[in-house]
Amino acid sequence: MHPGAAAVPPTPSPLPETGGEPPVPTARPAAEAAVAERATAEATAAGPAAPGPASADGRLAPPSPARLGDVVPAPEHVAPDPAADFTLPADAAVRVSPDPAARDVAEQLAALLRPATGYPLPVADAPLPGDGLVLLLGGPTRTDADPAPAAALGAEGYRLDVTPDAVRITAATPAGLLHGVQTLRQLLPPAVESTTPVDGRWAVPGGTVVDRPRFPYRGAMLDVARHFFGVADVLRVIDHLSRYKLNHLHLHLTDDQGWRIAVDSRPRLATVGGATQVGGGPGGWYTASDYRRIVSYAARRHITVVPEIDLPGHTNAVLTAHPELAPGGVAPPPYTGIEVGFSYLDPADERVYALAADVLGEVAALTPGPWLHIGGDEALNLPADAYARFVERVQEIVAGTGKTVVGWHQIAPAAHLDGRVLQWWGAPAEDPAVVAEAVRRGARLILSPADRAYLDMRYTPETPIGHDWAGMIEVARAYDWDPGAHLAGVPADAVLGVEAPLWTEWVTSLAEVEFMLFPRLPALAELAWSPRRTHDWADFRERLAGHGPRWSAAGIGFHPSPEVPWPAARAGGERRPARPVPTQPDPVR
Numbered sequence: 001m002h003p004g005a006a007a008v009p010p011t012p013s014p015l016p017e018t019g020g021e022p023p024v025p026t027a028r029p030a031a032e033a034a035v036a037e038r039a040t041a042e043a044t045a046a047g048p049a050a051p052g053p054a055s056a057d058g059r060l061a062p063p064s065p066a067r068l069g070d071v072v073p074a075p076e077h078v079a080p081d082p083a084a085d086f087t088l089p090a091d092a093a094v095r096v097s098p099d100p101a102a103r104d105v106a107e108q109l110a111a112l113l114r115p116a117t118g119y120p121l122p123v124a125d126a127p128l129p130g131d132g133l134v135l136l137l138g139g140p141t142r143t144d145a146d147p148a149p150a151a152a153l154g155a156e157g158y159r160l161d162v163t164p165d166a167v168r169i170t171a172a173t174p175a176g177l178l179h180g181v182q183t184l185r186q187l188l189p190p191a192v193e194s195t196t197p198v199d200g201r202w203a204v205p206g207g208t209v210v211d212r213p214r215f216p217y218r219g220a221m222l223d224v225a226r227h228f229f230g231v232a233d234v235l236r237v238i239d240h241l242s243r244y245k246l247n248h249l250h251l252h253l254t255d256d257q258g259w260r261i262a263v264d265s266r267p268r269l270a271t272v273g274g275a276t277q278v279g280g281g282p283g284g285w286y287t288a289s290d291y292r293r294i295v296s297y298a299a300r301r302h303i304t305v306v307p308e309i310d311l312p313g314h315t316n317a318v319l320t321a322h323p324e325l326a327p328g329g330v331a332p333p334p335y336t337g338i339e340v341g342f343s344y345l346d347p348a349d350e351r352v353y354a355l356a357a358d359v360l361g362e363v364a365a366l367t368p369g370p371w372l373h374i375g376g377d378e379a380l381n382l383p384a385d386a387y388a389r390f391v392e393r394v395q396e397i398v399a400g401t402g403k404t405v406v407g408w409h410q411i412a413p414a415a416h417l418d419g420r421v422l423q424w425w426g427a428p429a430e431d432p433a434v435v436a437e438a439v440r441r442g443a444r445l446i447l448s449p450a451d452r453a454y455l456d457m458r459y460t461p462e463t464p465i466g467h468d469w470a471g472m473i474e475v476a477r478a479y480d481w482d483p484g485a486h487l488a489g490v491p492a493d494a495v496l497g498v499e500a501p502l503w504t505e506w507v508t509s510l511a512e513v514e515f516m517l518f519p520r521l522p523a524l525a526e527l528a529w530s531p532r533r534t535h536d537w538a539d540f541r542e543r544l545a546g547h548g549p550r551w552s553a554a555g556i557g558f559h560p561s562p563e564v565p566w567p568a569a570r571a572g573g574e575r576r577p578a579r580p581v582p583t584q585p586d587p588v589r
Contacts, residue, residue, distance in 0.1 A: 068162070068205040070543050071186050072522045073245060073529035075211040084163050084206025088133070088188075090119050095126035097137040101174040104300065106135050109181045113188075118197035133184075135177050136170040156247070156302075157212030160184060162204050175302035179245050183209060190546070193553035215483065217446055217497025218528035219248030219306070220455075220521060222513070225255035225317075226338070227277050227504040228284040229513070235297050236510060240517060240556075242301040244525035249298055250306040250373065250499060253286075253363075256316035256335045256343055260285045261307070265358040266322070273317035278505055280336045291366055299368065306406065307363050310375030311356060312382065312390050316343040318355070325352060338505040341380035347390035357397050364401035371421070372403035376411040388414045395420065406446070412438040420444075421496060424487065427451045427470055436489030444496045447483050453524055455502040455516050459559050465506040466516065475544070475561045476537055479523040484532060498528040511557055518551060518558035519544055541565065 068080040096106035103123065110121040126134050153159070158171040158180035169180035187205060191198040222229065222237055229237075238249055253260045259273035262285055274285035286294070295305045316335040323331030325345060332343075345352045364372055374394050379387055391407070391414035398405040399417060406421040412434045422438055423446040439445065448454070450470035457473040458466040471477075484492035500521060507513055522544060527535065541564050548566045551558050560566055 066187050066189070066205060066546065068187065068207045068209065070546055071183055071209070072540070072543050072547060073526035074531075074534040074540070074543070075183065075209045076531050076534070077210040078207065079209075080205065080207040081162075082206060086162050086164060086167050086204045086206065088113075088117065088119070088202040088204070090117075092119060092121060092132040094121055094123045094133045094135070096123060096135040098125045099137050099174075102135060102137040102177055105174050105177040105181060108178065108300075109133065109135070109184070112181070112185060113192065115196065116192045116194040116198050117202055131166045134166055134168040135181075136168060137174065137177060138172055153210070153212045156216075156245075157210075158183070160209040160211075162187075162206045162208070164206070167204055175247070178242070178302050179211070180209075182243060182245060183211065185243075186547075186550075190549035190553050193550050195555075213245065213529045214531055215495065215497035215528050217248055217499070218246045218525065219250055219446075219497065219499040220246060220517075220524075221250035221252060221308075221448075221499055221501035223252040223255070223456075223502060223504040223507075224260050225252050225258045225277075225310075225504075227281070227508050228258060228260060228274075229504075229510070230284065231286070231290050231293055233510045233513070234294050237513065237517075238294075238298050238301060238303055240514070240521065241303055244522050245529050246521075246525055247302060248304050248306055248371075248497075248499065250308060250501070251294075252308045252310070252501075252503075254308070254310050254317065254375075255314045256340075257337075258283045258285075259317040259321065261291055261363065262287050263359050263362050264288070265362065266355060268321040269318065269359070271321075273321035276334045276336055278336055278338060279508075288366060295367060295369075304369035304371070305367060306369065306371040306373055307367055308373035308375055308406075309356075309359055309363060310377075311394055312345040312347060312352070312387070313341065313343060313377065313379035314375060315345050318345065319343065322355065325349060325355070341378045344379045344382050345390075347382065347386045352390075353393055353397070356394055357400075360394075360397050361401055364398075364403050367403075370404050371406050372398045372401065373406040373423075374398060374411070376407035377425075378410070384413070392417075409435050409445075412443070416441040416443060418442065421446060423448055423499065425450050425454070425501070432487045432489065435487065439490050439494045444494055445487070445490060446496050446499050447486055448499045448501050449481070449486065452478055452481050453498065453500045455500050455520055456504070456507065459561065463559070465512060467503075467506070473520065474563055475519050475523055475541070476563050478520040479527065479535075479537055479540060481527070482532060482535070483527055498524060500524040514557050515559060518556060519547070519561060519564060522547065 069078045094106045094110045096102050106123045110123055114121055126136060153172060153176065155173050156175050156179055158169055158176040160180050160183055161168045167184060169177055169184065171177045171180060184204065185192065188202055220241055222234065241249060258277050259269045262270040270285040274283050276283045298305050316332055319326040320331050320334050323329055326332060360372060376391055391411045395405045395414065395417045404419045404421065405417060406423060409422045409424045409426060412422055416438065421444050422435060424435060425448045426432065427450050452473065454470055454473065456467050457470050458468050459474050460472055483495055483498050502513065502516055507516060526540060545565045545567060
């Protein structure tokens with residue numbers, strides 16, 4: 001089952017096909033305050049306090065340095081040297097190879113460190129060997145004692161060396177340098193996340209980290225169709241992905257409830273189809289300029305945007321905007337419920353393919369990355385042969401734009417197209433045989449098993465928002481599976497990577513997005529990045545616990561899972577989210 005399916009029992013009347021829709025739970029005044037209070041308490045009561053004791057002038061001092069291995073995702077190779085800790089001096093500079101892309105990573109590092117340290121941290125060309133903070137692009141990355149030669153680190157690997165004189169990050173690419181920067185960020189005290197200066201000693205534990213990802217595709221999906229999220233919210237989510245070395249953001253841009261991207265050749269898709277959302281709110285959409293801003297912001301963080309245009313189902317917003325494609329030429333009313341499977345575009349209507357070509361062509365032109373997602377799930381009212389013919393034609397349209405087609409695993413029975421990627425969301429009860437056969441024909445897989453990776457599932461029955469049709473997903477359940485061996489009949493080398501989807505039927509604000517992302521997103525990031533031999537729940541939960549103070553310092557609300565030994569609150573008070581998290585009452589089930 002896919003997002004929203006069986007979230008509420010089917011309502012006998014009115015039916016979506018007849019112009020009505022099942023009721024959407026709204027805030028019940030008598031329960032709203034209690035639920036908000038409970039959720040806020042859950043998100044903050046166990047949340048770590050500001051990191052460390054107060055200094056003489058009242059500002060908070062950072063604690064002692066982390067251990068070199070206290071990194072999420074777990075690095076491939078860690079060699080601590082307790083005698084080689086580095087302390088960042090106030091007059092430090094960030095020195096970098098004379099390459100524009102490498103210099104941009106250095107600027108990002110300086111921007112991360114300046115607010116909390118208060119240091120100027122100028123960026124300058126790197127002399128060799130260089131002291132302080134040094135980023136070297138394409139320099140030597142190994143000695144004879146290293147576990148992997150430089151070439152084996154690939155497009156995203158890095159080496160981090162910490163000595164008393166310098167922290168040096170070396171990589172073959174700017175993406176690798178940025179991943180090394182994120183590791184350095186985690187090795188500094190949690191107060192480095194503060195937006196205001198913090199007094200103290202900025203120490204980094206000594207030693208060497210040599211690291212590279214297990215899978216090339218590591219991502220998360222944000223559903224902006226059920227509830228619309230503005231550009232600033234999406235950029236914040238991109239920052240969260242970068243923090244944990246994820247490299248793809250899948251945007252679910254269209255669904256029954258809303259169309260979220262402007263298409264010049266079909267303006268009504270946004271102005272009419274994007275004018276509402278679940279529960280009847282105002283909706284919204286991204287202009288071409290908005291979308292370019294998202295793509296550019298992500299690219300600077302070496303994250304690829306994967307746009308999804310859901311076809312042929314999940315298309316009520318399309319039919320509302322283009323009634324000529326609707327049965328009888330009559331536009332259905334805007335849909336603000338959460339049921340699925342009732343809408344579809346007619347595969348026998350040639351005008352449907354003209355619209356698909358217009359839309360996919362424009363979205364492809366706006367998107368520099370290689371992927372174009374066509375959805376393809378839950379067209380429940382289409383015969384299998386008509387559905388397969390539709391998918392095959394749309395795959396060819398995508399290929400004509402120069403992109404690689406991605407679709408939910410329901411597209412597996414359609415004829416294979418070179419390079420195509422299937423995204424598996426099935427629960428354990430679903431037979432993967434058809435998907436395994438598609439893999440034998442050459443398809444690759446992105447794994448998003450609903451009972452492990454769906455971030456819209458509740459943590460526990462008491463979680464005040466979210467679905468439960470795929471089960472409860474606490475942190476251990478999100479962590480305790482192997483993407484390389486998850487599907488019977490699918491070899492590990494056919495798995496392109498892992499993606500964690502967040503569907504937003506019940507998620508209405510950035511604060512709620514963060515509550516559902518954390519702490520499960522880092523768990524899934526580790527499965528996608530780290531070698532299988534490093535996967536160990538007992539070790540992971542200890543490393544993850546240290547991130548609570550970092551999130552608190554950064555103003556990120558999160559679920560304080562009882563499975564994780566979060567640090568006890570220190571004197572000085574808690575850092576609470578700016579808004580209650582979350583505020584929506586329990587769904588009617």
